[in-house]
Amino acid sequence: MDRVLDTAEKIRSMEIRGAGRIATAAAAALRDFSRDLQVQSLNEFDIEMQRAADVLLMTRPTAVSLSNAIRLVMKYRVDDLESARRAVIENADRFIENSQKAVEKIGQIGSRRIRDGDTVLTHCNSLAAISVISAAHKSGKKIKVIATESRPRFQGITTIGMLDKLGIETELIVDSAARSVMNEVDLVVVGADVITANGTLVNKIGTAQIALAAREARTSFMVAAETYKFSPKTILGELVTIEERDPQEVLPGIAQYKHVKVRNPAFDVTPHQYIDLICTEAGAIPPEMSYLIIKERLGWEMEEDG
Numbered sequence: 001m002d003r004v005l006d007t008a009e010k011i012r013s014m015e016i017r018g019a020g021r022i023a024t025a026a027a028a029a030l031r032d033f034s035r036d037l038q039v040q041s042l043n044e045f046d047i048e049m050q051r052a053a054d055v056l057l058m059t060r061p062t063a064v065s066l067s068n069a070i071r072l073v074m075k076y077r078v079d080d081l082e083s084a085r086r087a088v089i090e091n092a093d094r095f096i097e098n099s100q101k102a103v104e105k106i107g108q109i110g111s112r113r114i115r116d117g118d119t120v121l122t123h124c125n126s127l128a129a130i131s132v133i134s135a136a137h138k139s140g141k142k143i144k145v146i147a148t149e150s151r152p153r154f155q156g157i158t159t160i161g162m163l164d165k166l167g168i169e170t171e172l173i174v175d176s177a178a179r180s181v182m183n184e185v186d187l188v189v190v191g192a193d194v195i196t197a198n199g200t201l202v203n204k205i206g207t208a209q210i211a212l213a214a215r216e217a218r219t220s221f222m223v224a225a226e227t228y229k230f231s232p233k234t235i236l237g238e239l240v241t242i243e244e245r246d247p248q249e250v251l252p253g254i255a256q257y258k259h260v261k262v263r264n265p266a267f268d269v270t271p272h273q274y275i276d277l278i279c280t281e282a283g284a285i286p287p288e289m290s291y292l293i294i295k296e297r298l299g300w301e302m303e304e305d306g
């Protein structure tokens with residue numbers, strides 16, 4: 001269980017972060033746990049695996065990638081212990097490989113929307129969004145990126161580091177400068193933590209303001225997301241939980257203010273009307289088609305409740 005607890009702690013503390021990365025880390029932790037699990041029966045295996053899955057599931061409440069990954073890894077319907085172990089290992093390896101391929105494919109598809117000479121704005125640090133930007137750059141298009149800081153955790157600094165390594169001309173702005181620069185921007189590309197059945201996006205706090213600014217400036221707004229960022233349970237009416245993190249992340253000295261409360265929601269909600277396109281590994285779709293992705297790609301059946 002040590003490896004599972006260690007991965008869970010890294011996800012909780014955000015040493016491992018970003019929806020795709022937490023999903024693959026959880027899949028790898030379950031795979032390694034199942035490989036080393038010393039049990040005598042399939043029943044014991046089921047109980048221990050479910051315990052490990054629950055620990056991982058509780059780490060961050062918003063990203064559906066985590067529950068989708070865990071559901072796929074835990075899909076083993078076999079009659080004996082060793083087959084179950086094998087199935088978990090294969091499921092996890094397949095999920096991790098597919099996730100990497102999906103990010104590449106999203107880059108190929110999404111980069112076609114970027115033209116030579118374009119300026120692209122991105123928010124937070126999304127591997128899928130960076131894949132789109134990097135594929136455009138690698139195909140020889142001369143582009144400029146504007147990256148937001150993404151307070152309070154400054155994921156934008158990770159983004160500018162990645163773009164710098166790729167040799168892409170980049171400007172860093174404070175989050176509140178998004179509207180000021182929007183008239184210079186041709187395309188906004190962001191990642192996703194959750195996409196609901198009606199195409200609503202849940203992503204890093206500040207995304208909704210950027211989408212609003214893009215709308216007002218008539219700038220295109222694209223979401224780059226693997227299909228496992230879509231939430232099956234939203235078909236059944238379930239609402240997405242928005243994680244509220246420690247106020248200390250925003251203001252370490254908060255204790256000195258007796259009447260002030262700091263709020264720190266980690267994600268916000270962008271309505272589908274503000275999204276021009278969702279670029280997935282299955283193709284670039286309008287947000288209204290999200291329901292079909294859930295039904296056809298995630299294989300979600302209405303009778304499933306897990």
Ligand code: RUB
Binds near residue numbers: 018019124125191205
């Ligand atoms: C990260 C975030 C990213 C998405 C997509 O939030 O909002 O935009 O997770 O990232 P946090 P990716 O830093 O709080 O985890 O495309 O890499 O999955």
